Amino acid sequence: MYRSHVLVCGGTGCTSSGSAKIREKLQEEIDKNGLHDEVQVVKTGCFGLCALGPVMIVYPEGSFYSMVKEEDIPEIVEEHLLKGRIVTRLLYKETVTDNGIKSLNETNFYKKQHRVALRNCGVINPENIDEYIGTDGYQALGKVLTEMTPEQVIQTILDSGLRGRGGGGFPTGMKWKLARNIVPDADQKYVCCNADEGDPGAFMDRSVLEGDPHVVLEAMAIAGYAIGANQGYIYVRAEYPIAIKRLEIAIKQAREYGLLGKNIFDTGFDFDIELRLGAGAFVCGEETALMTSIEGNRGEPRPRPPFPAEKGLYGKPTILNNVETYANVPRIILNGAEWFASMGTEKSKGTKVFALGGKINNTGLVEVPMGTTLREVVEEIGGGIPNGKKFKAAQTGGPSGGCIPSQHFDIPIDYDNLIAIGSMMGSGGLIVMDEDNCMVDIAKFFLEFTVDESCGKCTPCRVGTKRLLEILDKITKGNGTLEDIDKMEELCYYIKANSLCGLGQTAPNPVLSTLKFFRDEYIAHVVDKKCPAGVCKHLLSFEIDPTKCKGCTACARVCPGGAIEGTVKNPHVINKDKCLKCGACIEKCKFGAIVKK
Amino acid sequence: MKSLEELKAIREKMKGQVDIREEGSDATRVVVGMATCGIAAGARPVLTAFSNAVQERDLKNVAVVQTGCIGLCQYEPIVEVYKADGEKTTYVKVKPEMVDEIIDQHIVKGNVVTKYTIDAAKLG
Incomplete structure (x- = not known):
């Protein structure tokens, strides 16, 4: 048994900022100090604060170290893990106060969050099924197979008010009910999972798959029982190598434990899951195109009706839900429909995960109850806009969505409010724009x-x-x-x-x-013929103010187009025919003599 | 795995271990002095013994943590127990053998094991 757990983020964000090396070094130092029987290093999924990566957290103290460097590791191991002295200067600054160190859950970034779908992300090792079971994993599957009828399962999902998290917001329970009943004598049905997350700037589904892959497998098996299917497919984009690897490991472990396969829990229920990799086409996130692609054909949509619940994959009744939708299902089964319906707004229940990006301080992943205002998400959780700039708009729903301007900053975020102002929930990408965006x-x-x-x-x-x-x-x-x-x-x-x-x-x-x-x-x-934000190059012109120019030649030397002419100690001039409008001269000028108009 | 009982067994085994990653503000804290003086006097096996005992019993809201030098080096290994209400008990010259008794009597039942406390040591 270990007295201390060091959780190091192994999500895509932190992996790209070097968390794999940090983990190796950590283990090396722990071994060197003879702590390998006392301290366990755990690779987890995304913590959410991607902007501060690589991040790690040490329990039982709950000390949150951010932007960790390899050379800091020996100090953390010797001081903190061996001697119990927390290395305050390396902690996430927001947790350090005059009155000591506060818990991560009390920081602005986490305080207003409520984690249901991301419950295990950054908490368990996604490659170890035992840790998932230790946090009540597969209990919901056991419960539905032994205590509930398929109709009761569907009724629970209906009562919870869960709606599709992929963007459309169709009631999940309704989808399941249709798939169960619409073709009474179907010989085969399918359960599919849409993990073809393609909106620019969105990474909610990837984080769930990387941080908690078993939750998706468990939910799909529950869905299979509810609609009467014994085969599932997860359609995941090939650009998510870490998610694919962890899903493969998770499927293998679940099969070894008999939680997937034949006769699960000795109840006679069979269910298995296979992966299908997408080749990078955005349209394959559309349900009919996705199923066409699983069948091995070119990923193109087809007209509906018939809807997939009637004629889906291989012409059989099929349900297709998004990763985040599935991630809510086991909790709803265990905690009850009322618990889930107690969160959120009248018509949008539960929580929603957002990927914060663009002009925002805390780039990362957040989960908030439906009905949280955009202002709370951007200013409090997201830490506001860098460099004191003004909020202009937020884009939700990616290329299918729209922008929410500052006059709607206090809008409670839910499906219906966003549609009412011409945007949409989308899968949850939230790109923040300031006054410099055109x-x-x-x-x-x-x-x-x-x-x-x-x-x-x-x-x-x-x-x-x-x-x-x-x-x-x-x-x-x-x-x-x-x-x-x-x-x-x-x-x-x-x-x-x-x-x-x-x-x-x-x-x-x-x-x-x-x-x-x-x-x-x-x-x-x-x-x-002007671009007010100063973005559209064709509408800009660069000029040198001759009263401010000292003739230092710095701009002329940095100009890649050779557009700046002049002699030493005399004001320079920009040749507008040659100017590429790259802005390199503005950055170089120490005297603020170059202006963009 | 063919039964819910087997699933439950894995869950019980893992739960004590995963629970360490939960933070509760109302937790009882067991603080072990782990400065050079503490380590030299044998604080490491005491720390592990506390940690194992808490996890084996799957005790809720008990955190076993380390601290630096408490200032009474001749009494090391020192273990301080902070109850949720802020009440503090200081045990001195703690040995791994004493751990089960402190956990079962003090942490679980709320009876301070007086014979191991600093007051007893000073009197003796």
């Missing part, structure tokens, strides 16, 4: 993404998004007209109404919502 440029960025990812099957999406992007490009280059803005808006509604699948139906949302809230910025680009 909203036309943001809309263009997302359109570039959808144009790339449109599968090409239907014309409104294939051609429509391309034309939209061309108009946006024209506007950002200063060649747009007011009629272009009207035409663009009309085209948006046409694409929404006529596209085959969710990708095309939602692709115009970034344009529509920025037009709704930031039309003045579009007009500035078109009428004044």
Whole structure:
């Protein structure tokens, strides 16, 4: 037995900032000091505070070390682990106060969070099934198989009010009920998991899979029992190597323990799961395209109805839920529908995980009850915007969603409120933008993404998004007209109404919502030929103020285009024909003589 | 695995170990002096004995932690027990053999094991 556990984050964020080396060094120092029987090093999933990685936490004290460097390890081991003296200077600064060290749970980042789906992330070793079982893992599966009928399971999920976390927000229990009843004599049914998380900046599902893979397996088995299926597929993108590896380990361990396979808990219920890797197409996150891809065909959507609950994978009744949706299921079974329904707002129950990114101090992963305001998420949990800049908008729902401007900063976040203001919950990516972001440029960025990812099957999406992007490009280059803005808006509604699948139906949302809230910025680009945020290069010009220029030649030397002319100790001039508008000269100038207009 | 009992057995075995990662503010804290003086006097086996005993019994809200020099080096190994209400008991010259008694009598039942405390040592 170990007296102390050192939990080192092994999520993708911390792995890329070097946590694997930290772990090796830690074990090496622990062995050197003869502590290997007393102190256990555990590789866990994501803690959430990715901006401060690599992070580790030492229990039982709960000391949270952030931005750990390899050379700090000997000191942490000798001082803290051997002698019990916490190395205060290496702790996460927010936990260090005048009155001693406070718990991580009391810091602004964690205080308002409520972890249900992320319950085990950063707490257990995801590659050890025993640790999952130690935190009540597979108890819910045992309970449904021995104490509940499939109808009772479905009723519990219905009563809990759980809605799909992938973006659409369809009631999960309803999906299960349809799949159970719609084809009464089906010889085969399937349970699928959508882990094809593709929104730029979103990494909620990856973190659940990396930090707690068994929760997804357990929930899928429960779903299998509820709808009468014995085979599951997890469709996970190949770009998530750590998640895939941990899922493979988890499936193997669950099979060895008989928690997957034949005759689970001796109840006669069979259920097994296989992985299918996606090859990087965004459209495969759409349910019909995803199932077509599992079947081995090119990932293209098909019209609905028939819905998957009736004719899904291989033409059989199928349910498809998102990773985060599944991560809530075992807790609902164990704690009851009322417990889950007690959290959140009237029509959106439970919690939601968000991946915070963009202009925000605490980049990372947070889970808050539905109905938490955007202000709380950005200012309190996210630690506000760097460099004292002003909040302009937040983008939710990625390329399918829209922006939430500052006048809606106090909106309680739930499915219906976001749709009411023209955005959507999406899978949970939340990108924060400040006054330096150009909203036309943001809309263009997302359109570039959808144009790339449109599968090409239907014309409104294939051609429509391309034309939209061309108009946006024209506007950002200063060649747009007011009629272009009207035409663009009309085209948006046409694409929404006529596209085959969710990708095309939602692709115009970034344009529509920025037009709704930031039309003045579009007009500035078109009428004044100016980009108010100073982002669109074609509308900028760089000039040197001759009264401030000392003729130090620093700018001329750094200019990659050779556009700056002048002699030593005399004011320099920028040749606008040669200027690439890269801004390198501004960074170099010590006298603030170069201005962007 | 073919039964819920087997699952439960693994859970019970692991629970004591995973619970160390939970923080409770109302916890009883067992603080073992682990400075050079403490280690030299044999505090390490005492620390492990406390840690194992707590986990074996799956005691809730008990944290076994270390601290530096308490200042009474001749009485090491020193163990301080802080109850949730802030009441502090100081045990001195603790040996691993005493650990079970301190846990069962003091931590579980709330009866201070007076004979091992600093007051007893000073009187004696």
